[in-house]
Amino acid sequence: MPYDPSNVFARILRREIPTPWLHEDDLCVAFRDIAPQAPLHLLVIPKRPLARLAEATANDDALLGHLLRTGKALAARLGHPDARFVVNDGAGAGQTVFQLHVHVLAGRGLAWPPG
Ligand code: 5GP
Numbered sequence: 001m002p003y004d005p006s007n008v009f010a011r012i013l014r015r016e017i018p019t020p021w022l023h024e025d026d027l028c029v030a031f032r033d034i035a036p037q038a039p040l041h042l043l044v045i046p047k048r049p050l051a052r053l054a055e056a057t058a059n060d061d062a063l064l065g066h067l068l069r070t071g072k073a074l075a076a077r078l079g080h081p082d083a084r085f086v087v088n089d090g091a092g093a094g095q096t097v098f099q100l101h102v103h104v105l106a107g108r109g110l111a112w113p114p115g
Helices: 009-013 056-079
Strands: 029-030 040-046 084-086 102-106
Touching: 009 029, 009 040, 009 084, 040 056, 056 084, 056 102
Parallel strands: none
Antiparallel strands: 029 040, 040 102, 084 102
16 A cells, blocks of 8 residues: 555644654654543654555564654653553554554553453
8 A cells, every 4th residue: 555645644743733742753753642542642653654564674673663662661751661552553453544653552451352
């Protein structure tokens, strides 16, 4: 699937949709989900256009690790040492925005298996 530069996260990255960023570095940004599913619900997204996990290659290994570690550090800094990290890869798995993102959820009990 070709990357759609009009997706909502691409627009947030271009600052076309005003959204407070909790974190920015060379590789990624993080901000709060607009419809939080837990007291803490962050999204960590790469700056580079990458529609979904399935399109990542070995060249993205460091980037993928960076997204996880950045979300982890941010959640801990915000007072949540325990958190769940989720990547919905593809519409069948619940992905609705086709710019790769890691959900970081914390602050309440989280059931397993997920719904
Ligand atoms: P997905 O279903 O693709 O894994 O997750 C997309 C997430 O993006 C959803 O949790 C949804 O609430 C969030 N989202 C959609 N539009 C916006 C927006 O404009 N701003 C923010 N901050 N989050 C959004």
